Ligand SMILES: Nc1ncnc2c1ncn2[C@@H]1O[C@H](COP(=O)(O)OP(=O)(O)OP(=O)(O)O)[C@@H](O)[C@H]1O
């Protein structure tokens with residue numbers, strides 16, 4: 267196993283007017299290919315911030331983030347957007363589905379940026395939705411689905427492009443116990459069966475148990 | 490493909506808001522088209538005027554008459570082809586709301602100086618032969634359902650008394666800028682009766698219409714005419730019909746200017762209505778835009794999504810407005826007195842302006858929300874709470 271993600275001496279601050287808010291202090295961490303890492307820590311400790319840096323939706327103030335050999339901290343905005351489309355699958359706490367699109371259309375969204383034909387897209391979307399157990403609900407709109415089902419659509423959207431890494435920010439944070447455990451089982455399966463490298467932020471110790479490795483953040487430091 | 494579907498679905502997200510916005514735009518477009526049509530109607534008189542006709546009027550004011558004796562003196566000026574004349578008769582036909590031009594004219598020459606009034610030879614001859622006859626514009630004949638042989642009774646005001654005129658012809662307009670709403674009868678007939686009833690007003694001419702051979706000489710001949718009557722009891726002011734019409738339009742220019750301004754104010758209102766809608770919907774979708782960007786969608790896609798929705802709404806509003814404008818303007822026309830505007834119709838240029846304005850507004854209204862959406866970083870987008 268080699269490190270697919272390498273975070274090297276990364277610091278991140280936000281600025282509120284002239285006031286610097288340090289969030290991450292010189293953090294280094296490596297994640298091996300095929301790993302399932304849980305990031306835990308109190309609210310405000312910088313978990314989301316670290317995840318965003320690894321996923322390329324935010325940039326470090328200092329340091330480098332190297333994912334699958336690419337130093338993404340050096341990419342420009344549009345190169346970064348292309349990189350994200352190819353390399354990362356995103357799962358959010360509040361699912362973030364587009365309400366006016368059906369489950370099928372939501373999952374198809376990332377594929378619209380590829381060169382796939384309509385029938386190829388259809389095949390891939392159906393595969394992804396079947397894998398998350400929603401083969402029967404493809405033409406439902408988000409508001410016609412339960413929270414757990416919505417999150418499964420979001421997972422299908424995250425895996426439909428077959429990305430290298432999956433990032434999940436409190437994927438079970440808004441779900442009841444049963445739905446949460448279904449989602450976690452699904453993520454475990456994606457890791458073990460489909461060899462996806464997963465980084466998951468969570469507050470929930472039960473959720474973290476499913477991961478292969480747990481790291482803690484405390485006020486911007488890894489402990 | 491997909492993007493169009495998404496634009497449509499986005500536009501229909503708040504059906505009531507979108508509907509109200511579309512209605513707002515269409516009402517504004519109707520108002521715009523109506524105002525522009527009124528303004529163009531006002532200017533149509535200037536457009537229709539001929540360059541080889543001079544109007545000679547009393548220098549002080551239009552309401553003062555000129556002596557009939559001027560006729561031969563004007564006719565003697567080299568370059569003058571025909572001298573005709575007319576008086577504003579006014580009077581009341583049926584009731585005071587029936588407004589159209591009623592003029593006492595020189596029967597012998599009037600159709601020579603106004604070749605755009607088309608009339609048959611036999612109608613013209615019977616008109617000339619009968620002193621109390623009249624010729625009616627086609628539009629007026631149609632409006633009041635009048636035909637040759639009918640008698641029109643006018644209650645005189647400037648020329649008191651009851652006047653009966655028998656219709657001996659209906660003139661047709663040569664083209665769409667020709668005024669087909671006039672009633673023309675014998676100046677000689679009116680003058681004869683005035684000679685008996687108010688001798689002091691006998692021989693009064695409202696204005697002379699001078700047809701010249703060469704339009705390039707209009708300035709020179711105008712000067713010569715005015716010089717002829719300089720220091721006389723009734724000095725004249727001669728100008729081309731076009732200048733004369735422009736003068737009339739200018740005297741009402743405050744109204745026209747305000748209408749012009751108003752039509753652009755309306756465009757501003759549409760812009761605000763649509764801009765407001767677009768800003769609201771883009772704001773509500775801040776998170777979704779962050780999702781799109783996260784998934785790798787670019788500036789170009791977001792611009793298309795927001796701009797497309799804005800254009801769709803403005804095009805629907807503009808289209809609906811134009812579609813409704815035609816019947817509404819027709820309805821409006823039936824409320825203004827016939828002949829008040831000789832030509833009242835929606836010009837193609839007005840339609841063109843209406844459409845371009847609507848589309849331009851669709852683009853402008855999207856600028857701010859697009860800018861906002863592009864500037865908001867993904868992280869800010871996800872942290873945004875509406
Ligand atoms: N865009 C931003 N601008 C300013 N401050 C920010 C921004 N993003 C995060 N912060 C601040 O950085 C700190 C860490 O935020 P972060 O979201 O990473 O925490 P977290 O560990 O994910 O917390 P939670 O468990 O509540 O989600 C917080 O104090 C937060 O207020």
Ligand SMILES: [Mg+2]
Pocket residue numbers: 313314315435
């Ligand atoms: Mg967080």
